[in-house]
């Protein structure tokens with residue numbers, strides 16, 4: 001979430017009604033076990049053609065289109081990732097879903113209620129970006145404090161906090177001062193706090209920001225636990241590898257528009273990226289690639305072998321076997337040796353870079369009725 005000043009149209013939020021006042025490529029989160037709650041049923045979040053404009057500039061004469069017709073659904077029990085470059089509209093989207101700021105058009109429901117409605121907000125747990133826990137409190141007293149803010153009785157908080165501290169791996173730290181906690185432990189305590197009122201939907205804004213790799217793994221484990229308990233998680237993170245490890249589906253936002261949406265496999269694309277490792281003279285490699293219509297592919301020099309021949313990688317990209325054969329034949333005819341051929345699935349990062357690229361050719365994956373990605377309208 002950006003650290004900008006609150007928007008002019010920020011509505012006061014009653015802390016007692018606010019979403020709990022903030023109260024794990026190889027995937028780290030296991031696929032849904034057979035006995036886990038199903039992802040069938042009405043969507044937990046349903047956004048249709050959602051738009052949001054801000055008035056900015058001198059006398060508010062400039063209109064900023066933060067969201068432009070955003071449509072997507074979050075299904076029950078899934079971990080849904082929100083991706084996008086700075087300024088894409090992620091924070092605005094979260095604010096609209098939480099009812100912190102008003103939409104300008106379209107519709108959004110959360111847990112079957114209009115976004116921002118009291119009945120929706122009381123079933124949301126929210127962990128804001130960069131949240132701070134009072135350092136003089138212990139884990140237990142912090143949960144007592146935030147539980148009180150959420151309207152829970154002290155007996156209720158005491159009944160729940162043991163289980164929650166166990167869930168986030170802090171069961172032995174209940175009486176320890178928050179100031180002694182690492183950033184990762186603070187984030188996990190923040191997750192426990194967001195779970196205090198047993199919400200159905202967790203909205204987590206950059207939960208691993210500033211956390212070391214061990215802390216990342218701990219947080220992924222907690223997300224896996226939440227999913228196993230049937231919770232729906234809406235996760236905003238700019239860490240693509242992180243999202244790749246935990247999310248079932250994701251949306252990619254750019255300039256307030258959905259530029260990609262669907263299962264991670266859909267987003268990555270079905271193909272495989274082919275890379276050749278070659279041994280030979282650079283001139284011969286280049287001319288063979290040009291001759292086989294691969295003159296424009298990235299060619300990297302990666303050293304020499306014991307006989308002084310150059311080592312190269314040539315990234316052919318998502319090409320079919322016939323095209324690979326043509327390139328390999330041309331290289332062999334030019335006296336270049338094929339050391340190895342790698343086929344790798346595109347990463348989420350590849351998909352992300354394609355989706356936010358400055359063109360309008362990226363299709364929207366998935367079947368949620370989202371319109372095709374439009375042109376860049378900056």
Ligand SMILES: Nc1ncnc2c1ncn2[C@@H]1O[C@H](COP(=O)(O)OP(=O)(O)OP(=O)(O)O)[C@@H](O)[C@H]1O
Pocket residue numbers: 001002003004005006007008054055056064065066084085086087088089090091092093
């Ligand atoms: N209160 C506001 N008044 C005017 N413009 C705003 C306001 N809040 C956000 N914007 C603009 O709306 C657009 C989307 O901003 P938003 O903060 O939602 O993006 P973001 O994807 O969360 O970015 P970041 O990752 O940098 O936090 C940006 O152009 C931003 O400058």
